[in-house]
Amino acid sequence: MSEITFQNALVVSGNGEAAEGTDVVVADGTIIEIGQDLEVRGEAIDCTGKWLGPGLVDVHTHFREPGQEWKEDIASGSRAAAAGGYTAAVAMPNTDPPIDAGHLARFVADRGRQVGLVDVVPAGCITLGRKGEKLAHLDELYNAGVRLFTDDGGTVADAGLLRRAMEYLAERDGVIVEHCVDAGLAAGGQMHEGEVSSRLGMAGVPSEAEEIVIARDIALARLTGVRYHVQHVSTAGAVDLIAAAKAEGLRVTAEATPHHLCFDDSYVESANPLYKMMPPLRAASDVAALREGLRSGVIDLVATDHAPHADHEKDHAWEEAPFGVIGLEWAAAVVNTVVGLGTAEFFRVLSTAPAGLAELGDHGTLEVGGTANLLVFDPEAAANTSSTVSRSSNAPYLGMELRGAVVHTMYRGRFTVRSGSLQAVAGVAG
Numbered sequence: 001m002s003e004i005t006f007q008n009a010l011v012v013s014g015n016g017e018a019a020e021g022t023d024v025v026v027a028d029g030t031i032i033e034i035g036q037d038l039e040v041r042g043e044a045i046d047c048t049g050k051w052l053g054p055g056l057v058d059v060h061t062h063f064r065e066p067g068q069e070w071k072e073d074i075a076s077g078s079r080a081a082a083a084g085g086y087t088a089a090v091a092m093p094n095t096d097p098p099i100d101a102g103h104l105a106r107f108v109a110d111r112g113r114q115v116g117l118v119d120v121v122p123a124g125c126i127t128l129g130r131k132g133e134k135l136a137h138l139d140e141l142y143n144a145g146v147r148l149f150t151d152d153g154g155t156v157a158d159a160g161l162l163r164r165a166m167e168y169l170a171e172r173d174g175v176i177v178e179h180c181v182d183a184g185l186a187a188g189g190q191m192h193e194g195e196v197s198s199r200l201g202m203a204g205v206p207s208e209a210e211e212i213v214i215a216r217d218i219a220l221a222r223l224t225g226v227r228y229h230v231q232h233v234s235t236a237g238a239v240d241l242i243a244a245a246k247a248e249g250l251r252v253t254a255e256a257t258p259h260h261l262c263f264d265d266s267y268v269e270s271a272n273p274l275y276k277m278m279p280p281l282r283a284a285s286d287v288a289a290l291r292e293g294l295r296s297g298v299i300d301l302v303a304t305d306h307a308p309h310a311d312h313e314k315d316h317a318w319e320e321a322p323f324g325v326i327g328l329e330w331a332a333a334v335v336n337t338v339v340g341l342g343t344a345e346f347f348r349v350l351s352t353a354p355a356g357l358a359e360l361g362d363h364g365t366l367e368v369g370g371t372a373n374l375l376v377f378d379p380e381a382a383a384n385t386s387s388t389v390s391r392s393s394n395a396p397y398l399g400m401e402l403r404g405a406v407v408h409t410m411y412r413g414r415f416t417v418r419s420g421s422l423q424a425v426a427g428v429a430g
């Protein structure tokens with residue numbers, strides 16, 4: 001019987017509150033005791049000064065498998081997730097082929113199980129091939145366990161088609177997850193439309209490109225009663241729309257990414273494509289609104305939009321470089337450094353809320369009898385920003401000073417990160 005006792009941590013357990021000087025005992029993959037001054041069972045691990053809570057959950061990861069394994073695959077992406085303190089990650093369906101049918105979703109989940117570092121949870125497409133013309137095989141996807149449906153990377157432009165998807169999923173309590181960027185308004189856009197884009201003479205993407213899609217979708221969510229989730233919120237106006245929808249009692253949730261919380265559009269002046277993403281980095285006032293939205297709960301959670309691109313793709317002049325950056329390894333440190341949340345709120349936005357959205361029962365809470373998916377985090381230690389375990393290195397965080405380090409990640413009772421080191425796990429190819 002393998003037993004481990006984590007001692008003297010600041011622990012966030014089932015009630016969502018943080019308690020100091022708390023021990024957690026794990027035996028054979030299950031949490032068997034949480035409390036003060038517990039008798040040590042098995043190996044004792046001192047966690048003085050550290051936070052211990054449920055393993056992190058990302059509802060927005062691009063693992064690029066199948067089809068673009070030179071950027072990342074489920075093995076390398078799982079490593080990055082574990083290194084970042086995650087025990088589950090939802091894989092976006094904009095792969096090649098896109099995940100628009102049941103067997104494809106099963107392939108992604110099976111690959112995740114073979115790798116065995118995090119639960120890899122497939123999201124499914126809303127439309128067939130992400131083409132925006134016909135609905136994907138929503139029934140098959142749902143039967144394969146998919147609960148989050150998105151054409152991420154693109155927006156469902158046809159409101160009639162989206163309404164049909166919403167009606168179908170409202171009956172089953174699935175979630176419509178939207179990448180909100182109006183293609184017409186964003187056409188040719190390279191960055192946020194504002195003072196900086198005017199100065200640089202660069203074509204911009206106005207805030208309205210995001211806000212009109214969210215406003216439309218909220219109207220359709222009201223019409224259909226579906227659960228609706230907004231991906232990568234980037235503007236202050238979007239935060240206001242989401243706040244109003246929540247005040248009305250609609251089942252609307254939203255995420256912010258580490259990069260939108262960390263950087264504003266002044267970084268684009270460097271012309272470094274590591275600051276090129278969609279939606280774009282917005283104005284400083286938008287960044288402030290996102291941080292405040294996260295603190296107030298209008299924005300429910302942090303999701304990475306981890307988007308690997310190989311060096312030969314990203315090392316181009318700004319206009320030719322692809323959109324997106326990786327983030328799994330630094331999301332917790334970014335939240336800890338720039339948002340200023342307490343321990344309980346940290347685990348709420350990075351674990352409990354995302355696990356709830358994706359309906360992952362083994363994640364998001366730390367309870368006696370529950371699966372031992374947990375993170376020990378040192379909020380004062382410097383984050384490792386000198387290297388990455390992802391296959392791609394398109395990270396704006398490399399070289400930055402960020403506070404907060406993953407000390408241990410435990411996935412189903414086994415260390416995937418121990419004392420800051422990624423653990424080799426049988427079945428994972430390098």
Ligand SMILES: [Zn+2]
Nearest residue numbers: 152153179231
């Ligand atoms: Zn997106």
